[in-house]
Amino acid sequence: MNTEVKTRSAGVSGAETVIRIEGVSQAFGAAGDPRRVVALESASLDITRGELLCLIGPSGCGKSTLLNIVGGLASPTTGRVVIDGQPVRGPSPQKVAFVFQENTLFPWRTVIDNVKLGMAFQGVDKGEREGRAHESLKAVGLAEFAHHYPAQLSGGMKQRAQLARALGLQTEILLMDEPFAALDEQTRMVLGEDLSVLLARTGKTIIFVTHSLVEAVFLADRVAVLTARPGKIKKIINVEEGHPRKSNFMTSPKLGALRNELYALLHDEIRKTMTQRGEGGEHA
């Protein structure tokens, strides 16, 4: 992987806001309906250009819902999201790219064809696609697997391929919904480090949803903690540490302290979710 990196600006010093989440709520079912589920309640958040923000919270707290709303895949019941001054009204493939938890690589196409297809959907010129695809695959370390089929890849490689496809779209914003959740812990750690290096180089704005406390602290500039359902933003924690994050950050006392702080915030919310689950079931 390319080792030339720039250190990203830590924190939110003077940088402009690129995403504005304004009072977003999401409810399923009409008011008064006993089965009504309020997934999100009045979430408001400003995200600055070039920062990596993690959303963390117990199951069903609405973090994936919020991500989908930001990306235009779902409409909020109230509130809105504004990106670069424009309100979000639907998928915005020019500005936002997704990486999902489940495998969304098309199994009937090779890895490189998957990357190129993403660009075709977005509307990239045919001539440009090959070059960009190779670049993206190189950036995630999959250059030799360009002509393999997804079925021939391991879980970690599949997620890298998904990331390559998202990178190929050359969007400013990357939304990642628990992309490493299905992988084993060791693969997660390695991919996390790689992600940090990659994103330091590209300077993208990223919202990253995760369940893992350590992953959140390791990757993020800020971590937004959500409460149990109905999800509200409980607290935002700053992680002041430059990118790319080195592997010694993983074992540093600073990370440990932040992780403990996250745990303290989340513990009650998780308990609440467990008792909630007896009624009504889950809505992510």
Next chain:
Amino acid sequence: MKPQTRIAQRFVQLGVLVAILVAWYWATLPGHVNQLLLPAPLPVFRNFWILFTTSSIWPDLFVTVREWITAFLIASISGCTLGYVISRSAYAVRVFDPLLAGLYSIPAILLFPLYLLFFGLGPGSKIAIGTTIAFFPIVLNTIAGLAYVDKAYITAAKSMGANDFQMFWNVMMPAAFPVVLTGLRLGCIVAFLSILGGETISSLAGLGHRIVSLAENMESAQMFGNILFAVAMAFIINGVVSFAEARGRRGMQ
């Protein structure tokens, strides 16, 4: 499993085959089973061989094959088209899918006398029954394939800005392809079988008709030879079509 076990199983299978042949031969020795009901194995195999080396069966074979291919083509085109149209709306799927599945559970062979009435004794009634019976697995599988594409693929494509045509051509069709292919395989085989059935019941030409005429003329050895031919043909079709399906599936995955 142990290689000895596998060999032992093959032995048993071979043994069964040999036992059948021996029993057959013994049964047809003079004084046992009536030669008209069960001809001796040698004449049967001789007749079977003759069918391959002469062209006596070709006219009937052509009739059957022509009916079969026509029925399959009509069933495929109409089945895939209707399946596609229905799959475009989740509501339409909920309305029509159970309806079609329900119709499928009526023994369609009952329609054959009606087709005889409409189309007469010629190929038309056979094509009609073949089309009718083959239509259902094709349309049902087309609906199942297109309507139940993994939502994850659709969401991902939408997030990347795919328009309707791109979505259909690049996502839905390839995703649905294996299921649709299975439907086509079933339709193809079932078309052949039901046409044989139709020819047996009432027709002027074709493989089934040939067998019936030979039965009526008490030409047992020839009849058995022709039955073997038709059975062999069914197996070959089954094999070829299953192979084609497997190849098609692999090409997509």
Next chain:
Amino acid sequence: MTERKGPLMSPGIARLLVILALVLLWEIGARYYADPLFLCPPSQAVGALQHIFADPKIVNAIRVTIYEVVVAFLMSVAVGMSVGLAVGLHGFTKQSILPVILLLYATPQATILPLFVLSFGIGPAAKIAFGVSHGIFPVIVTTVAGVQNLRQPLLTAARSMGANRLQVFNAIIFPHMIPSFFTGMRLGMTSVLLGVLLAELYVSTAGIGFYTRLFAESFSPPDLFALIAVLAAIAVTLNELCRTAERRFSRWHAS
């Protein structure tokens, strides 16, 4: 996904409307545009029902057909289950004999239908035999599959507690087999219907086949429609009975 209520009616009602619309189309089309020698409107077919049921010979033919189906079905289940159990319970027999059975299952039985009639004559025996010939195979295959799914740990646990063969059978094997038994029954019924009806239609000198040929040759669509409708209704009823039985007795089964 939120349930969309509103202008769309329930699918069940929509389905009924579709059927009604098609019947209406048939009625109008047949009444005003079709040659009465070939096509008749549903109203006439319904009228012909009365005529059909008034003729004792036709009623008898229908009754005999039902009898053939039931007998063939019972025999298929009995023989099919026995063979299925015998083959399925031992790994060796399963691996060696099952392929032979599957080979037979795959043969196009329409080709040997004339043989059955030559051997058994044109009476019910041939049709029952042909029905059994169709029905045993799905029963055998589902029985074998049902036995295969038996989880070894259950059997080991029982034996370790000292159960003898009979107790193991009663307490574990038998209850486990019930869902696949009913599935086999349902599939068997469908196949038996196909076999019996095929045989009946083939034999045009007696039974239902005589009347279908008669009505077709004398160009009486109303009678033909009515007869076919009656047979279809019987087939659907029998199929539904088996399907309901399958649903009811499989409810306790988790998988």
